[in-house]
Amino acid sequence: MKDTLLKIRDEAELAIEAPGADLEALRIKYLGKKGELTAVLRGMGQLSAEERPVIGALANEIRADIEAKLEARKGAAAAEALEAKLKSEKLDVTVPGTKIEVGKMHPISLVQRQLEEIFLGMGYEIAEGPEVELDYYNFQALNIPEDHPARDTQDTFYITDNILLRSQTSPVQVRTMEKKRPPIKIISPGRVYRSDAVDATHSPLFHQVEGLVVDKGVTMGDLKGTLETFAKTMFGEDTRIRFRPHHFPFTEPSAEVDVSCFACGGKGCRLCKGEGWIEILGAGMVHPNVLRSCGIDPEEYSGFAFGLGVERIVMLKYHIDDMRHLYENDVRFLHQF
Numbered sequence: 001m002k003d004t005l006l007k008i009r010d011e012a013e014l015a016i017e018a019p020g021a022d023l024e025a026l027r028i029k030y031l032g033k034k035g036e037l038t039a040v041l042r043g044m045g046q047l048s049a050e051e052r053p054v055i056g057a058l059a060n061e062i063r064a065d066i067e068a069k070l071e072a073r074k075g076a077a078a079a080e081a082l083e084a085k086l087k088s089e090k091l092d093v094t095v096p097g098t099k100i101e102v103g104k105m106h107p108i109s110l111v112q113r114q115l116e117e118i119f120l121g122m123g124y125e126i127a128e129g130p131e132v133e134l135d136y137y138n139f140q141a142l143n144i145p146e147d148h149p150a151r152d153t154q155d156t157f158y159i160t161d162n163i164l165l166r167s168q169t170s171p172v173q174v175r176t177m178e179k180k181r182p183p184i185k186i187i188s189p190g191r192v193y194r195s196d197a198v199d200a201t202h203s204p205l206f207h208q209v210e211g212l213v214v215d216k217g218v219t220m221g222d223l224k225g226t227l228e229t230f231a232k233t234m235f236g237e238d239t240r241i242r243f244r245p246h247h248f249p250f251t252e253p254s255a256e257v258d259v260s261c262f263a264c265g266g267k268g269c270r271l272c273k274g275e276g277w278i279e280i281l282g283a284g285m286v287h288p289n290v291l292r293s294c295g296i297d298p299e300e301y302s303g304f305a306f307g308l309g310v311e312r313i314v315m316l317k318y319h320i321d322d323m324r325h326l327y328e329n330d331v332r333f334l335h336q337f
């Protein structure tokens with residue numbers, strides 16, 4: 001019986017020391033109610049009176065031994081686990097951090113800001129108007145009556161018969177003149193909408209910047225000087241401008257304004273399609289009917305106005321050949337500006 005006990009001890013010790021030992025299973029196996037040690041103790045009845053206390057003492061000693069071994073191994077396992085956890089979670093404070101991506105200004109916003117800067121520098125104020133607009137402001141007050149063919153050139157999103165998404169920023173001219181007496185000197189940047197199919201040069205939503213100056217004695221010369229200053233600041237000192245006669249219902253006379261090609265200087269290249277000139281905006285002297293509809297006497301005051309498409313300038317400036325790039329939000333594209 002002594003041998004059996006010693007054998008149990010040796011076996012138990014080996015099992016406890018084995019790597020990855022399941023200590024709780026071993027405790028049950030050797031020390032549990034149905035364990036090996038208990039089984040031996042059950043047979044003690046057969047022993048002689050002399051042998052019994054000796055074997056009993058040995059059995060207790062072995063139980064204590066195995067318990068102590070289990071405890072020690074448990075402690076070591078916990079320490080090992082903690083060590084491993086600390087190792088795996090080690091924080092190296094000298095490793096460079098993950099860079100937080102900082103957003104960039106969209107090229108449309110970039111150019112719009114630039115346009116604002118230029119005109120603010122010339123003493124203009126910024127005016128705003130609603131994108132959901134009345135037919136009256138978008139058309140009628142701008143000298144475009146209901147059946148005027150000029151309406152067809154701006155495919156308009158109607159909400160009701162007389163409410164629409166503004167197709168131009170020009171209604172802000174009227175809203176400003178209704179509220180303010182001359183001298184007036186404003187620009188109005190903003191979104192406009194037209195029911196155009198999307199292609200390389202069209203989008204149902206785009207941006208314009210409107211300009212309006214009304215005062216006593218404002219002439220076409222002032223308009224030319226203003227646009228020349230603008231063009232030189234925007235496209236470079238060598239830029240020239242030219243006016244081509246045109247028709248807008250809300251200006252008289254009206255002109256389309258070109259700048260000399262800033263890529264080739266006017267010799268003709270791919271950007272200007274061999275023309276040497278690039279059209280950038282519409283302009284003219286405010287029509288007397290428009291002044292009148294805002295309660296401003298055209299005998300006393302005169303003014304000029306202009307309107308430009310921001311996308312067009314962005315595309316020219318950055319040599320972008322397809323307008324859709326501006327709206328697809330591909331960060332690879334947007335990161336270039």
Ligand code: DAH
Nearest residue numbers: 168170282283284305306307
């Ligand atoms: N509103 C015109 C358009 O969208 C652009 C324009 C032309 C605005 C002449 C003006 C102007 O103020 O005088 O086509």
